[in-house]
Amino acid sequence: MKQKRAFKYRIYPTPEQQHMLARTFGCCRFVYNWALRQKTDAYYNKQQRLYYKDLSTMLTELKKQEGTTWLNDVSSVPLQQALRHLDKAFLNFFEGRAKYPTSHKKRNKQSATYTCSAFTWKDGHLTLAKMSDPLEIRWSRPLPDGATPSSVTITKDCANRYFISILVEDEIEHVPSIETSIGADLGLKSFVVLSTGEVVGNPKFFHKDEKNLAKAQRRHARKKKGSKNRDKARLKVARIHARIADRRRDFLHKLSTRLIRENQTICVESLQVKNMVKHPTLSKAISDVGWSEFVAQLEYKADWYGRDLVKIDKWYPSSKRCFECGHLLDSLALDVRQWTCPACAVHHDRDINAAKNIRSVGLTVLNACGEAVRPGRVLSRSGKTQRSRKPSR
Template sequence: MKHKRAYKYRVYPTPEQQHIVACTFGCCRFVYNWALRQETAAYYNEHRRLYYKDLSERLTELKKQEDYSWLSEVSSVPLQQALRHLDKAFLNFFEGRAKYPTFHKKRNRQSATYAANAFIWRDGAITLAKMGEPLDIRWSRPLPKDATPSSVTITKDCANRYFISILVEDEIEQLPANEQAIGADLGLKSFVVLSTGEVVGNPRFFHKDEKNLAKAQRRHAKKKKGSKNRDKARLKVARIHARIADRRRDFLQKLSTRLIRENQVVCVESLAVKNMVKNPTLSKAISDVGWSELVSQLEYKADWYGRTLVKIDKWYPSSKRCFECGHILDSLTLDVRQWDCPECGAHHDRDINAANNILAVGLTVNACEESIRPGAVKTKPGKARRSRKAWR
């Protein structure tokens, strides 16, 4: 089955290419912020919404003005893509998937997207519009054979590293089917505990570099604003953040790939991380662990390789329900890691018991969904609206 897949590589542009890319970043950022201001003003003043077509026409008129003639010095394609990104951001906002779009800042991550008519793909090299020579790309892994990029996105992170993301249509072969099924209980003390008894520890990447990060941030705060020393200190802080993010991303990618390859059905809880991080005691640890990213990776990899990901309801009492007899405790605090069932006397490890319950419920949900007759309404996993009392 063919899927659109992005391959990301490190790029080392020449000084001339860096200048062109920097101008493109600045123009894209300006156009995005200008369009966002236009949409907001139109909504509050005229009570109507502007779409991509309306903003594109206004952008054409804006370029004709003498004060904004510098917008024509870069390729027009990334500017149009910036308008499309804003249109997508508003769509996500109105459908409840994201917050209201915010203005892009110069100090944050910069990006520019080039469609197929704004770059040249020849002999395994990419030359962007307005550039005379191809980019120096470090091909850490080959692109699929006979792949033709449909778009490329060049980015610059806060640590001054350049990356290019190449979008291609890839033929992904589904993995051979097996009968393995696991339940995964996500936690803080152990990152994930599987129903097979395997325990994957929490790497705590942020915690390991927290002291170095705090030291670098203190030095940055003491530097004079606008000085070169402050820029150097800011770069050191950004590199520590990048190191933390890279290590976490690498860990999650390897773990999610292994779980998908080894198991036909993976059952997890649909956690409300947005609400959980409001806990003042555990918010830093919850943000560091990366539960949402793991579930997101499991979701798209299961779709790629023909696996099944089942997300059970977040109110299901997986930890305080006895896997042997089904008895549910009235309360179970976080400091209790092992407990005995008062009904049948079974001794439980908190996390393994929860993983077994998640597996049992997940298999039941999966069997029910597969038995739904064609044309019937199918409930998405994890979207069932149930209160806590419904499980008691």
């Protein structure tokens, strides 16, 4: 089945291209913040709602005004896409998936999206609008045969690295069905414990670089504001953060892909991470482990390859229930890693027992749904099909 898929690569623009990209990033940021202010003021002052069509018309008039004619120096397509991104941000806010949109900052990650009318794709070379030379792309993996980009997104992160995300339509075939199924118990001591007994340790990427990061941040804080030395120190801090994020992302992708390829059904807990990070002592460790991103990757990969992902209710007592006889303990402290069932005298490892219970309940939900739902489904404990979240570009 054909689906839109983004392929991300590292690019190395020339100094002239960097200058044009910097101007484009700045114009996109200005338009986004300007449109956000227009929508906010129109609602609170006039009780009116402005949509993409209204803002697009206002942007055309803005380009003609004295003092903002420099918006015409860059391609108009990324500016229009900035309005669409703001429209999507408000949609996510009203549907409860995100907070109210905030202004884009100059020091944060910068991005600009070009549709097919604003770039030229020929023989594997991509040339953006307002540029004469194609971008130098490091092709770490090939694009699908015959693929034609529908849009590209240029990104510059805080470590001054440039990336390009190429969106194409790809034919993703479902992998052959197998009979294996697993339950996965997510944790902090071990990243995930599977019902098969396999234990995947927690890499603790942030914890390993925390001392180096603290040292770099102290050096950055001592520099004079506005100086070149302060900018160099900021860049060192950003590179440490980028190193942590890259290693975590690589680990999560490799693990989620392996679990998807080796199992037909994967059962996990639906954790409320945004509430769990409020814990006074475990918030840093919870943020470091990356549960939300791991489950999100399992969701869209299950949809791609025809696997089943079942989410168990977060209140299900998977750790306190004996897998052998079903006895439920009244309480089980977090520091108790092993316990013996008082009913059947079976000795349990806390995490393995929880993973087995998660798998059992997940298969019950899956069997109750029958074949009414296509492969690649994502189910909650109630049997309700959920929409998988595609990877961001």
